[in-house]
Amino acid sequence: MAVVNPSNNPAMFDDDDDVPLSFKRTSNSLKTARPTPSKQEGSSGGAARPTPSKQEGSSGGSGNPARPKPVAHNLQKNGVTGASRPVHMKPLSSTPNHRPSGSGQPNSSAQHSSKGNNSIDKSKLKRPLVKDERSDDSDDEVPIGLRRKAEEKKLKRVDTAVHKADDSDDDDKPLSLKINSSKMSNNSVSKPVLQRIAPKVEQPDEDSDDDKPLASRLPNNACPKSGGNVSEDSEDEKPLAARFSKVAGSGNLKTASSSKGLNSDTNGQRSLGKRPLDNSNQTSLAIKKAKPSNVSASASVKREIKTDDNDNTPLAQRLKMGESSKGKPPAKSIVKKSPASAKDIKKLKGKGKLKKNMKNSQFSKTMRVPPGSGEGKKWTTLEHNGVIFPPPYKPHGVKMLYNGQPVDLTPEQEEVATMFAVMKDTDYAGKPTFIDNFFTDWRKILGKNHIIKKFELCDFTPIYEWHLREKEKKKQMTTEEKKALREEKLKQEEKYMWAVVDGVKEKVGNFRVEPPGLFRGRGEHPKMGKLKRRIQPSDITINIGKGAPVPECPIPGESWKEIKHDNTVTWLAFWNDPISQKDFKYVFLAASSSLKGQSDKEKYEKSRKLKGHIQRIRENYTKDFKNKDVTRRQIAVATYLIDKLALRAGNEKDDDEADTVGCCTLKVDNVTCMPPNKIQFDFLGKDSIRYFNTVEVEELVYKAIEGFRAGKKPGEGLFDKIDTTRLNAHLKDLMPGLTAKVFRTYNASITLDGILHEETEDGTLLEKIAVYQRANKEVAIICNHQRSVSKSHESQMIKLNEKIDELKSQMEELKADLSKAKKGKPLGYDKEGKQKRNLAPEAIEKKIAMVEGKIDKMEMDKKIKEDLKTVALGTSKINYLDPRITVAWCKRHEVPIEKIFNKSLIAKFGWAMDVDPDFRF
DNA sequence: CTCCTAACTTAGAATACCACCG
DNA sequence: CGGTGGTATTCTAAGTTAGGAG
Numbered sequence: 001m002a003v004v005n006p007s008n009n010p011a012m013f014d015d016d017d018d019v020p021l022s023f024k025r026t027s028n029s030l031k032t033a034r035p036t037p038s039k040q041e042g043s044s045g046g047a048a049r050p051t052p053s054k055q056e057g058s059s060g061g062s063g064n065p066a067r068p069k070p071v072a073h074n075l076q077k078n079g080v081t082g083a084s085r086p087v088h089m090k091p092l093s094s095t096p097n098h099r100p101s102g103s104g105q106p107n108s109s110a111q112h113s114s115k116g117n118n119s120i121d122k123s124k125l126k127r128p129l130v131k132d133e134r135s136d137d138s139d140d141e142v143p144i145g146l147r148r149k150a151e152e153k154k155l156k157r158v159d160t161a162v163h164k165a166d167d168s169d170d171d172d173k174p175l176s177l178k179i180n181s182s183k184m185s186n187n188s189v190s191k192p193v194l195q196r197i198a199p200k201v202e203q204p205d206e207d208s209d210d211d212k213p214l215a216s217r218l219p220n221n222a223c224p225k226s227g228g229n230v231s232e233d234s235e236d237e238k239p240l241a242a243r244f245s246k247v248a249g250s251g252n253l254k255t256a257s258s259s260k261g262l263n264s265d266t267n268g269q270r271s272l273g274k275r276p277l278d279n280s281n282q283t284s285l286a287i288k289k290a291k292p293s294n295v296s297a298s299a300s301v302k303r304e305i306k307t308d309d310n311d312n313t314p315l316a317q318r319l320k321m322g323e324s325s326k327g328k329p330p331a332k333s334i335v336k337k338s339p340a341s342a343k344d345i346k347k348l349k350g351k352g353k354l355k356k357n358m359k360n361s362q363f364s365k366t367m368r369v370p371p372g373s374g375e376g377k378k379w380t381t382l383e384h385n386g387v388i389f390p391p392p393y394k395p396h397g398v399k400m401l402y403n404g405q406p407v408d409l410t411p412e413q414e415e416v417a418t419m420f421a422v423m424k425d426t427d428y429a430g431k432p433t434f435i436d437n438f439f440t441d442w443r444k445i446l447g448k449n450h451i452i453k454k455f456e457l458c459d460f461t462p463i464y465e466w467h468l469r470e471k472e473k474k475k476q477m478t479t480e481e482k483k484a485l486r487e488e489k490l491k492q493e494e495k496y497m498w499a500v501v502d503g504v505k506e507k508v509g510n511f512r513v514e515p516p517g518l519f520r521g522r523g524e525h526p527k528m529g530k531l532k533r534r535i536q537p538s539d540i541t542i543n544i545g546k547g548a549p550v551p552e553c554p555i556p557g558e559s560w561k562e563i564k565h566d567n568t569v570t571w572l573a574f575w576n577d578p579i580s581q582k583d584f585k586y587v588f589l590a591a592s593s594s595l596k597g598q599s600d601k602e603k604y605e606k607s608r609k610l611k612g613h614i615q616r617i618r619e620n621y622t623k624d625f626k627n628k629d630v631t632r633r634q635i636a637v638a639t640y641l642i643d644k645l646a647l648r649a650g651n652e653k654d655d656d657e658a659d660t661v662g663c664c665t666l667k668v669d670n671v672t673c674m675p676p677n678k679i680q681f682d683f684l685g686k687d688s689i690r691y692f693n694t695v696e697v698e699e700l701v702y703k704a705i706e707g708f709r710a711g712k713k714p715g716e717g718l719f720d721k722i723d724t725t726r727l728n729a730h731l732k733d734l735m736p737g738l739t740a741k742v743f744r745t746y747n748a749s750i751t752l753d754g755i756l757h758e759e760t761e762d763g764t765l766l767e768k769i770a771v772y773q774r775a776n777k778e779v780a781i782i783c784n785h786q787r788s789v790s791k792s793h794e795s796q797m798i799k800l801n802e803k804i805d806e807l808k809s810q811m812e813e814l815k816a817d818l819s820k821a822k823k824g825k826p827l828g829y830d831k832e833g834k835q836k837r838n839l840a841p842e843a844i845e846k847k848i849a850m851v852e853g854k855i856d857k858m859e860m861d862k863k864i865k866e867d868l869k870t871v872a873l874g875t876s877k878i879n880y881l882d883p884r885i886t887v888a889w890c891k892r893h894e895v896p897i898e899k900i901f902n903k904s905l906i907a908k909f910g911w912a913m914d915v916d917p918d919f920r921f
Numbered sequence: 922c923t924c925c926t927a928a929c930t931t932a933g934a935a936t937a938c939c940a941c942c943g
Numbered sequence: 944c945g946g947t948g949g950t951a952t953t954c955t956a957a958g959t960t961a962g963g964a965g
Contacts (some may be wrong), residue, residue: 510955577956583956586928
């Protein structure tokens with residue numbers, strides 16, 4: 001153990017912080033060239049491989065034969081594979097050093113190809129955006145990962161306590177050391193590692209291995225373990241309890257704004273009362289989901305409706321208000337079961353069980369935790385006006401050419417042709433899958449005997465140009481015209497924007513039925529380009545309160561498919577997805593509604609609860625790293641990865657979906673073992689976003705993964721004995737309600753909480769906001785939230801550089817002037833040849849200082865911009881960071897909440913606004 | 922168990938909007 | 944003032960998690 005400590009505790013490392021962690025990247029550079037990845041696998045992969053074959057061959061397991069697409073082609077293109085770059089960076093300085101240099105990578109590398117490869121390929125494919133260009137950007141390289149480094153430093157300190165040790169530095173070299181040791185410790189493990197990379201693409205460069213790094217700090221993570229750092233621990237655990245209580249208590253309810261608003265507005269239906277807050281009790285919990293809930297809610301309401309009230313009031317106030325409120329029980333009634341359809345009922349039952357009761361009591365308010373209860377009832381009364389349909393198609397009559405000749409098309413045919421024509425300047429337009437699917441569906445509409453038979457002979461340019469003209473026309477409209485148009489639309493839609501739930505007026509999220517179009521699947525989606533047909537009223541099922549009037553069908557002569565009265569669900573309407581018959585498209589309330597707010601709060605409470613169990617859970621899985629039972633070992637390792645890297649669970653996917661993976665569905669070729677104890681991940685996750693990261697793991701994990709890979713062919717599953725159902729069933733045994741996704745929320749929120757607490761210092765408002773942004777960025781990196789590089793990024797960077805250069809030359813001139821002035825010489829002539837006015841040296845010095853400041857600021861802006869070009873900060877803010885952490889921090893540091901949350905977020909997080917300033921996640 | 926369905930949450934891209942700026 | 948660049952909002956695709964049927 002002794003050892004352990006060290007390891008665990010990060011302390012050590014931390015120290016270093018200062019030091020640099022160095023990144024070590026090791027060799028990387030070299031690598032660049034190579035295609036790296038491939039290697040591993042190997043062989044197989046190699047270039048040569050034709051991929052497919054392999055797979056197939058391989059066991060059937062994985063491969064599905066069917067998959068269409070030839071990835072292969074892509075491959076080539078993409079090829080890349082190599083991409084990898086390491087991520088992480090070092091701490092220090094930042095900057096990118098890393099970048100690879102040349103990289104070169106050619107995409108060609110062909111590596112992977114095959115399926116297994118998919119990953120690779122795809123990656124490229126997919127998001128090429130990101131980088132594609134790749135090469136260039138240096139950043140790319142760096143990406144996210146890098147950034148972290150910098151932060152790390154900071155973090156480090158933070159973590160330190162905890163982590164310390166881990167990481168970083170060590171990483172680099174020492175790994176072994178550390179690792180080992182650490183490992184042992186085990187728990188420790190937890191976190192250390194990490195790093196995330198950013199994948200994005202490309203670049204192979206490097207391989208960098210470098211990456212490795214890891215270090216990431218993770219905040220939290222730290223290990224619990226040992227008592228060592230107490231700090232950590234302390235935090236962890238305790239807090240919860242403690243906090244909880246308070247939190248709960250306090251928070252809850254906000255009083256709601258007064259009711260006013262509600263009623264008034266709108267329709268007026270009845271008066272609604274305010275919000276019910278109530279939720280409090282009630283709660284319905286859903287069964288499954290469990291939502292205990294309670295409370296809060298209110299917020300939302302206010303906003304809209306009334307709005308006023310609160311709105312105006314500044315946060316602060318609101319905050320305060322919160323307390324008072326209450327939570328009470330208003331409206332809702334409670335329970336009863338669903339009256340509605342019996343059918344539904346069944347569901348209920350099921351669910352109900354779980355949670356079961358506790359319930360009601362309003363007392364709840366006090367408690368934090370919500371009681372669940374409920375049997376699954378989500379509302380008592382529900383009124384709304386249904387959905388609005390897109391306007392019917394208006395033929396433009398512009399004729400496209402076929403084999404050079406204008407072609408007559410019926411409105412239906414023209415509509416689909418236009419959908420395609422308009423996408424000319426998107427990436428989809430050049431994708432074979434997209435074109436094939438579009439053309440196949442379009443031909444069905446054209447009919448067998450239509451002259452149009454070959455896509456190659458089609459020329460959609462006339463329609464595309466018509467579209468450009470229309471766009472231009474729109475742009476030319478005066479602002480008044482635009483405004484009038486907008487108001488017109490608003491007027492038409494207003495009645496659909498609201499619903500009244502248990503007497504409270506709430507905003508509806510998506511009341512517009514999706515218009516027809518060509519399916520834009522992400523990544524290499526096999527169905528991209530298929531026609532998404534127009535949805536009719538007869539496709540739509542409406543869910544509404546039993547006594548409420550059924551919304552009138554907006555299209556005369558038609559009627560809804562079905563009317564339901566199911567109060568165990570929150571949807572107002574749904575229709576079958578025309579692209580995938582088995583999927584549905586639902587109309588839900590907006591994020592600002594109390595129904596959503598309540599479940600959001602429950603989500604965070606659950607992940608907070610994990611904090612109290614995390615140590616035990618880590619010990620538990622660490623023990624199983626060497627379990628004799630392969631299934632147990634796989635569950636242990638999968639849980640470790642989900643905990644440490646915040647990976648998604650990874651459900652199985654059908655062949656008619658893009659080939660992406662999550663933890664449970666990782667393929668052996670998505671993982672490379674790099675001795676002595678690093679694992680490189682390279683796969684396409686949700687939305688075909690590439691996850692590329694190299695992390696140091698515990699020795700036992702490393703061995704276990706090597707074992708899981710042994711004897712398998714590319715394309716086979718790494719975790720062949722488990723799936724998300726099994727994994728979640730196991731997690732549930734460890735903590736009620738625990739599922740894989742809870743770890744992501746937990747990791748994200750605790751990281752934010754830790755960084756904010758550690759790094760916020762007295763300073764200017766801007767400095768504080770910068771700290772928040774850094775923390776936010778850290779979380780985005782952990783969660784691998786990426787965005788594609790904007791089209792104008794490069795040109796913007798060039799402009800910035802030009803400006804900086806100009807300032808620099810100005811600076812040179814000023815310096816020259818200064819020295820002349822000091823000597824009493826005339827300053828001479830300016831660029832225009834005009835005589836310069838002589839200035840006192842002091843005046844020139846002042847100018848110099850000013851220019852210097854400008855240059856510094858621009859350099860800083862440039863760096864941040866480059867740094868964030870592939871990082872999406874919004875997703876974590878919206879879905880993973882407990883808003884109470886942010887609100888409490890804002891209160892403590894006097895940062896106006898609107899500097900961090902936009903209007904939508906403030907509305908969405910109304911339930912969190914009255915949190916105690918001392919709140920800790 | 923496995924498979925399939927249902928209901929919700931999470932995501933990035935596309936658009937709309939808006940404050941600047943030369 | 945029209946273009947820009949950044950942010951906010953909209954849109955809808957793509958995941959997760961349960962529960963039920965067989």
